[in-house]
Amino acid sequence: MPDYDVVVIGGGAGGLSAAALCQKAGMKTLVLEQSDRIGGCCSTFEAEGFHFDVGASVVEVTESFEELFRRLGLSREKYIPLVPVDPIYDYCDITRGVRFAYPTDVEETAKVISEFSPEDGKAFLKFARDFTPKIKGLVGNFFYAPCQGFLDIIKLVIKYPGIMEALPMFFTTHQKIVRKYFKNDDVLASMAFQSFYAGLPPDLCAGLYAIVGLLEHEGIYYPPGGMIGIPRGIQRALEDLGGEVQFGKRVVKILVEKRTAKGVELWDGTQITAGNVIGAINAKKVYMEMIGREHLPWHVWRGIDSMKLSMPCPMIYLGIDYEPPLRAHHTLTLTSPQVMNDYWSDYYLKGKLYTVDGRPEIMGLVSWASKVDPGLAPEGKHVLTHMGLAPYNLAGDDWDRHKERYIDEAIATVERYMIPDLSDHVVYRDMATPKDLERMLLHPGGAVYGIQTDLSHMAMFRPSNKSKSIKNLYLAGASTHPGGGVCTVVAGGIITATLLTRDNA
Amino acid sequence: MKKLMLLAMLLGAVVGALAAVTEPSDWRYPKMLLIELPKMPFRYFV
Numbered sequence: 001m002p003d004y005d006v007v008v009i010g011g012g013a014g015g016l017s018a019a020a021l022c023q024k025a026g027m028k029t030l031v032l033e034q035s036d037r038i039g040g041c042c043s044t045f046e047a048e049g050f051h052f053d054v055g056a057s058v059v060e061v062t063e064s065f066e067e068l069f070r071r072l073g074l075s076r077e078k079y080i081p082l083v084p085v086d087p088i089y090d091y092c093d094i095t096r097g098v099r100f101a102y103p104t105d106v107e108e109t110a111k112v113i114s115e116f117s118p119e120d121g122k123a124f125l126k127f128a129r130d131f132t133p134k135i136k137g138l139v140g141n142f143f144y145a146p147c148q149g150f151l152d153i154i155k156l157v158i159k160y161p162g163i164m165e166a167l168p169m170f171f172t173t174h175q176k177i178v179r180k181y182f183k184n185d186d187v188l189a190s191m192a193f194q195s196f197y198a199g200l201p202p203d204l205c206a207g208l209y210a211i212v213g214l215l216e217h218e219g220i221y222y223p224p225g226g227m228i229g230i231p232r233g234i235q236r237a238l239e240d241l242g243g244e245v246q247f248g249k250r251v252v253k254i255l256v257e258k259r260t261a262k263g264v265e266l267w268d269g270t271q272i273t274a275g276n277v278i279g280a281i282n283a284k285k286v287y288m289e290m291i292g293r294e295h296l297p298w299h300v301w302r303g304i305d306s307m308k309l310s311m312p313c314p315m316i317y318l319g320i321d322y323e324p325p326l327r328a329h330h331t332l333t334l335t336s337p338q339v340m341n342d343y344w345s346d347y348y349l350k351g352k353l354y355t356v357d358g359r360p361e362i363m364g365l366v367s368w369a370s371k372v373d374p375g376l377a378p379e380g381k382h383v384l385t386h387m388g389l390a391p392y393n394l395a396g397d398d399w400d401r402h403k404e405r406y407i408d409e410a411i412a413t414v415e416r417y418m419i420p421d422l423s424d425h426v427v428y429r430d431m432a433t434p435k436d437l438e439r440m441l442l443h444p445g446g447a448v449y450g451i452q453t454d455l456s457h458m459a460m461f462r463p464s465n466k467s468k469s470i471k472n473l474y475l476a477g478a479s480t481h482p483g484g485g486v487c488t489v490v491a492g493g494i495i496t497a498t499l500l501t502r503d504n505a
Numbered sequence: 506m507k508k509l510m511l512l513a514m515l516l517g518a519v520v521g522a523l524a525a526v527t528e529p530s531d532w533r534y535p536k537m538l539l540i541e542l543p544k545m546p547f548r549y550f551v
Contacts, residue, residue, distance in 0.1 A: 149549070341533075
């Protein structure tokens with residue numbers, strides 16, 4: 001008899017969701033988390049009285065949470081309280097005197113856009129009319145459907161024929177879709193940056209991601225107490241159902257016999273046997289490090305080896321001694337699609353950080369979490385996080401050496417475009433470089449979004465939620481279908497648990 | 506092997522169609538897919 005029916009490697013939102021559903025199905029389930037904190041990059045840490053979100057800063061598409069808790073027979077509100085965040089984004093470039101915020105309401109957003117581009121205001125309403133039905137169809141079906149192979153796709157089309165309408169979005173680019181609707185440069189910039197959620201610039205990102213800019217108008221939310229509230233809520237649900245989470249348990253090997261997963265081995269040599277293993281960490285790490293070439297057919301090894309990692313997102317954590325002159329939870333500078341495309345080819349792929357006239361420009365998303373929850377910082381103080389995009393390997397430099405300079409350059413960039421006197425108010429600063437993210441969260445290449453999300457890495461071309469080469473091995477998390485992002489990995493966890501419980505029924 | 510060849514042919518047709526409807530200014534996307542195409546049959550089995 002194995003020690004557990006299911007052992008889950010990794011206590012992120014995807015692994016926890018799958019674990020809770022397996023436990024609900026009556027399977028004795030254990031989650032092994034290598035750190036002392038739940039959630040992976042959807043988590044929160046404390047430093048000098050400030051509480052910073054590690055990576056993820058809000059959630060959208062909360063339908064996957066509702067679906068998870070519906071399946072668990074528990075109340076989502078009780079386990080994961082969420083506060084709406086409105087406006088969604090504030091776009092800011094004080095060098096040009098441009099500033100506008102998008103509220104959640106679509107009509108109101110159209111009014112905001114119309115103030116400086118009436119044509120694009122109308123286009124936004126048309127964009128919403130055209131894509132909202134597709135969003136409903138995709139979120140309600142594609143997100144929860146296993147995409148193991150062509151047969152699953154055929155089943156999905158039969159179940160939801162409307163998905164055929166969304167099909168062309170996979171074969172065009174994000175840039176092409178937004179350019180079809182919007183003409184104003186600032187509006188285009190506000191609609192195009194979401195491609196980086198897929199780890200690609202707008203002209204290389206599948207058109208599907210163009211809906212993200214609209215999806216956010218369904219509502220974005222923040223859990224009081226920080227993003228850790230989400231995995232902690234799922235952990236509580238798992239434990240209330242009788243499941244178990246153990247911390248400080250780093251798995252180094254998946255025990256495989258005759259191409260069947262039999263359990264895991266921890267860093268201290270302890271072996272835990274299990275009827276099923278869920279690798280809820282990066283799939284490359286699962287196959288290439290924890291299983292190894294000797295257990296995999298050559299074509300599977302070649303497949304996993306060929307998969308590209310998404311872009312790393314260096315995180316800067318700032319504690320400040322005043323209320324920043326921001327207007328929203330999220331503030332962004334406006335970067336044109338062309339600049340984003342050039343950044344990819346001229347800088348990112350060459351291991352360089354972006355510069356303008358030789359001056360570093362560390363663009364990124366600034367999150368002001370203590371606007372929603374002042375309790376995240378000591379009284380009168382606030383927390384800011386800055387999520388950028390940067391190469392894993394710096395040409396001619398090393399992240400450990402460059403770290404402090406990167407923070408200085410990012411603060412200078414934020415001062416230039418958003419908060420003029422920021423550096424005078426920073427009382428705490430730290431950073432997680434791509435190398436740190438790799439070390440802390442075990443994300444190869446610091447890729448918090450897992451495997452890159454382009455057409456060649458999507459659905460059945462993404463690591464399968466149920467392994468096709470190792471029996472009793474399942475995968476969850478950002479590197480599996482449907483992809484990265486908190487709510488997306490929860491949906492992936494639901495798929496994984498569905499496949500696993502069906503196989504063990 | 507037969508399965509791999511069929512898959513490669515199908516993918517080739519998809520990318521060919523995509524390239525045919527893509528404007529020259531958007532060449533980077535089909536180019537990327539063409540580069541990735543030979544790897545996709547292997548990814549299918551992961």
